[in-house]
Amino acid sequence: MRRTSIRTIGMTLLLVVWAVSPLRAETKTIARCGAGFLEEVNGYRVLHLKGTPYEMGYQHGALLKDDIRENVRFLFEEKANELKLEVAGANLLNPKRAIGGIAATQKKFIPERFFEELRGMAAGAGLDAQEVTVANFIPELFHCSGFALSGSATKDGTLYHGRILDYGCDWRLQDHAVLIIAEPEGRIPFVNVTYAGFIGSVTGMNARQVSIGEMGGRGLGHWDGIPMAILVRMVLEQANDLDQAVAVFRDNPRTCEYYYVIADGKSGKGVGMEASWDTFGVVPMGGTHPRLPHAIKDAVLLSAGDRYEELARRVKSGFGTFDADSARALMDRPVAMKSNLHSVLFETKSSRFWVANAAKDGAPAATQPYHAFQLTDLLTHEPSSQAPTLPPPPADSAPAPKPVIQGASVTP
Numbered sequence: 001m002r003r004t005s006i007r008t009i010g011m012t013l014l015l016v017v018w019a020v021s022p023l024r025a026e027t028k029t030i031a032r033c034g035a036g037f038l039e040e041v042n043g044y045r046v047l048h049l050k051g052t053p054y055e056m057g058y059q060h061g062a063l064l065k066d067d068i069r070e071n072v073r074f075l076f077e078e079k080a081n082e083l084k085l086e087v088a089g090a091n092l093l094n095p096k097r098a099i100g101g102i103a104a105t106q107k108k109f110i111p112e113r114f115f116e117e118l119r120g121m122a123a124g125a126g127l128d129a130q131e132v133t134v135a136n137f138i139p140e141l142f143h144c145s146g147f148a149l150s151g152s153a154t155k156d157g158t159l160y161h162g163r164i165l166d167y168g169c170d171w172r173l174q175d176h177a178v179l180i181i182a183e184p185e186g187r188i189p190f191v192n193v194t195y196a197g198f199i200g201s202v203t204g205m206n207a208r209q210v211s212i213g214e215m216g217g218r219g220l221g222h223w224d225g226i227p228m229a230i231l232v233r234m235v236l237e238q239a240n241d242l243d244q245a246v247a248v249f250r251d252n253p254r255t256c257e258y259y260y261v262i263a264d265g266k267s268g269k270g271v272g273m274e275a276s277w278d279t280f281g282v283v284p285m286g287g288t289h290p291r292l293p294h295a296i297k298d299a300v301l302l303s304a305g306d307r308y309e310e311l312a313r314r315v316k317s318g319f320g321t322f323d324a325d326s327a328r329a330l331m332d333r334p335v336a337m338k339s340n341l342h343s344v345l346f347e348t349k350s351s352r353f354w355v356a357n358a359a360k361d362g363a364p365a366a367t368q369p370y371h372a373f374q375l376t377d378l379l380t381h382e383p384s385s386q387a388p389t390l391p392p393p394p395a396d397s398a399p400a401p402k403p404v405i406q407g408a409s410v411t412p
Contacts, residue, residue, distance in 0.1 A: 008340055013055075023215045025377075026043075027041050027042075028040045028064055029383040029384040030388075032388070032389045032390065033395070034050075034051065036050055036055075036056070036063060037063070037383035041179075041373065041378070043215070043366065044179065044373075046178075046180075046373075047059075047181070048378075050183040053114070055392075056184060057116065057120025058121065058123055059120075059124065059392075061121035061125035061126075062124035062125070063390065064176075065097060067178075068121070068176075069126075069127060071135070071196055071197045072131055075135060075138065076135070088189040088210060090095050097319060098201065099134050099138060103137045106225065107224045108228055111230075111234075114230060115133070118133050118199060121199065129365070135197060135198075136199060144163075144164050144214065144215040144216065145215065146161070146213045146302045147161070147301045147315070148165045148300050149299050149315065150197075150259055150285065150318060151297075153296065153319055153322060154321075154323070156323075158267045158323070158347060159263055159324060159349055160345060160346070160347060162327060162331050163211075163261065163343070163344045163345075164340045165213070165342045165343070168365075169339055169341055174341060174342070174360065174393075175197040179191055179197065179378075180192040180194055181375070181381075182236075188237050188330075189206065189207040189379055190204055190206035191204055191205055191353070199233065200232065200233050203377060205236070207376075209266050209349055209351065210244075211237050211262070211263045211265075211348045211353075214232060214258055215258070215261075216228075216256070216258055216259075217258060217276070220254055220375060222277040224253045224255070226255070226279060229277075231249060232260075234252075241264055241330070242263075242269055242270075246271065246273065249280065249289030250275070253402075254275050254277050255276075255277055257273070257274075259273065260272070260273045261300060264348065265350070269284075271284055271285070271300060272301075279326045285297075285299055285300050285302060286299065287300070292308070294312040295361040299315055301336065306349065310334060310335050311335045314329075314335070315330065328354060328370060330346070331366060336366035340358060340365045341364075342356060343370075344356075351376045352371055352375075354356060
């Protein structure tokens with residue numbers, strides 16, 4: 001019998017390790033600014049922000065300066081001209097001024113730290129603080145689908161939270177797509193699936209295994225509260241569990257008609273929730289609502305019309321078999337609309353997630369490849385010491401003066 005050499009055994013074991021170990025992501029640091037840095041992970045831009053609100057805003061503005069400036073320019077100089085915005089029966093021909101009025105109305109409800117972050121971003125990007133602030137209130141005007149599956153609904157009991165953002169591909173936001181890995185001073189780290197220049201969130205997950213996505217409805221003109229995107233951001237940096245996430249909406253003044261799916265990897269539970277200016281309600285997994293008539297065990301589904309019916313049909317058909325691949329397929333067209341800007345699947349307990357963005361030519365995210373990440377891994381990333389370094393805000397500089405938010409009155 002031929003003797004097997006130690007070298008051969010060693011090579012065989014090494015090949016087995018390579019086969020069962022995940023391939024390490026290819027990372028490249030683009031630039032650094034203070035404690036923050038911008039990197040590419042397998043070709044996807046990931047922005048790391050750390051520190052005080054002003055420091056995080058400044059890092060954001062400096063590291064994504066060109067994207068933020070182009071995003072703001074396009075939104076207000078080109079796309080806004082196409083808007084036909086009507087509030088309380090009156091047509092508002094100047095959307096920028098109208099949004100400024102919404103921002104002014106809501107300012108008294110919003111924690112000051114978010115305005116400090118916006119002032120830092122404006123300073124870092126070299127923009128007027130008013131412009132940056134008004135741009136961040138745009139999500140309040142546009143009113144997607146989501147689901148959470150767990151327990152007996154999935155192959156091995158894993159909780160999956162799917163989120164489809166159907167905002168519109170013609171806003172070119174996908175050109176400025178970025179993952180923000182935020183580590184706010186004294187608060188919970190989180191990932192925000194977002195776009196350059198926006199500090200609020202519509203899709204995200206935190207380091208306490210809580211994930212959230214929203215679905216807009218009607219109710220334009222009800223602005224006396226905290227904007228939806230800021231409430232979602234508050235969940236990401238404050239909520240340790242599902243109950244605390246729900247409490248952020250229950251215990252704060254809200255604005256227009258919005259719906260949410262929130263999931264908690266620790267408990268394996270998720271809920272659907274309506275949190276509008278005058279209505280609050282929660283639908284648990286397996287529950288029903290007049291607008292969500294399909295009760296499916298260990299599942300909560302949030303969509304509308306034919307898209308809801310198709311989502312329910314797919315979940316019933318695959319019940320008990322869902323894994324990450326088949327859960328992502330639930331978000332395929334036509335559950336996702338032609339306006340599908342991004343789609344995300346969270347495996348909240350492990351902190352793994354997958355992101356697809358609309359193509360530059362406007363093809364919906366559901367037709368594009370997914371990028372895989374893990375929040376716990378991204379939080380360990382460190383910038384290369386060889387990467388370019390941008391100047392941080394001066395150590396002795398205080399936050400810039402508060403901008404005076406101006407605009408038309410839009411309260412009904």
